[in-house]
Amino acid sequence: MIRTIAFDADDTLWVNETYFRDAEDYFCNLLTDYVSFKECQKRLFDMEMRNLPLYGYGIKPFTLSLIECAIDITDGDVSSETITKIIDIGKEMLMAPVDVMKGVEKTLKTLSKKYRLVVATKGDLLDQERKLEKSGLSSYFHHIEVMSDKKPVNYTNLIQHLDIEPAAFLMIGNSLKSDVVPVLEIGGHAYHIPFHTTWAHEQIDFEVTHKQFKAFESVTQLLEVL
Ligand SMILES: [Mg+2]
The missing domain is CATH 3.40.50.1000 (HAD superfamily/HAD-like)
Known part of the structure; x- marks a missing residue:
């Protein structure tokens, strides 16, 4: 049949998911001066859910959510150096071996x-x-x-x-x-x-x-x- x-x-x-979890860990470690690891994970998940209807699924939407979340968590204090590191997370994910x-x-x-x-x-x-x-x-x-x-x-x-x-x-x-x-x-x-x-x-x-x-x-x- x-x-x-x-x-x-x-x-x-x-x-696939392993790359996202690793990226999330790296991201939250960048922001430990502002929020706890656990709080960071929660804020990121909430941000992704808010952006989902607009961006859909994938690495590029995830990267945009990381950037927006970093700005949000640091109240706009995030450095361009940290933003560059976040953009690189996304690029590395896109170039990762299959x-x-x-x-x-x-x-x-x-x-x-x-x-x-x-x-x-x-x-x-x-x-x-x-x-x-x-x-x-x-x-x-x-x-x-x-x-x-x-x-x-x-x-x-x-x-x-x-x-x-x-x-x-x-x-x-x-x-x-x-x-x-x-x-x-x-x-x-x-x-x-x-x-x-x-x-x-x-x-x-x-x-x-x-x-x-x-x-x-x-x-x-x-x-x-x-
Ligand atoms: Mg699947």
Whole structure:
């Protein structure tokens, strides 16, 4: 019944969240003269949530939030030297190597012979295209969809674009909130493979139970059922 499989990219195909957490740690260490580490983390998260509707997801929005947060925390006292360090955090993230997760290539290679594979990711178009190129995984995918959000309406649009029924669509990803719940809601299948770190914004406080839902510990386990 499943004919098209969409993979989330960040923290499903390759490591992502770790870079954000490291950047956040570095950033908050720059501002310890003004606020505690914990307070800094909270202020940054609040800033990102405020900016999300306007900027969307990705490294560039994150960098803008870091700068705005530094100005806010220091009451405008932040030095141009610190701002430069913050801009460099973002640039380093954009230039970071792509660390493909263990077992991903083998799994994609096998699945691509039986299914149409696509990437369904949030984030910045240029950055995601760059990561896909660097990952060496492009050839396994028929289509790359960079989505402004992962709400049911966004998945409905993707499924219509792919010209399939929701029941023939399977989404695989690390976020229950973005990759699983909205897909089940529109009648698709969704499999969860958690990553060890989850951004607070992607966390949910309920358990998912659904006949079209499955959970796995690693990507290679997919080959046992698909
Ligand atoms: Mg993800």
